[in-house]
Amino acid sequence: xxxxxxxxxxxxxxxxxxxxxxxKVKARSIAKMINVERHQADAAIRxxxxxxxxxxxxxxxxxxxxKGK
Numbered sequence: 001x002x003x004x005x006x007x008x009x010x011x012x013x014x015x016x017x018x019x020x021x022x023x024k025v026k027a028r029s030i031a032k033m034i035n036v037e038r039h040q041a042d043a044a045i046r047x048x049x050x051x052x053x054x055x056x057x058x059x060x061x062x063x064x065x066x067k068g069k
Contacts, residue, residue, distance in 0.1 A: 007047040011036055015044045016066070019054060024063040 014034040019025070025033070031041035045064055048054045057063040 005039060005043050007043040008040070011040050011044040012048055015041065015048060016053065019064070019066045019069075022065075023069070024057055024065040027062065027064050030064070 011034070014036065015030055018030060018034050027042070027045050028038070030045065031038045034041065045054065049056060049064070053067055054064050055067050057065060
């Protein structure tokens, strides 16, 4: 079993900054847009959701966005 890599503060800040520029975005697109590997973006998204800074939207597919935006 492989343990998930912890999210780096730098990647979490990049995710938050990117989410400030958009209404909602698919989680898989964030890695490409902030130029990091997918597993790094996934770890940051999980941690930010756990910290209650972003939320998942379950519409026709899953999106993420900043809380309260």
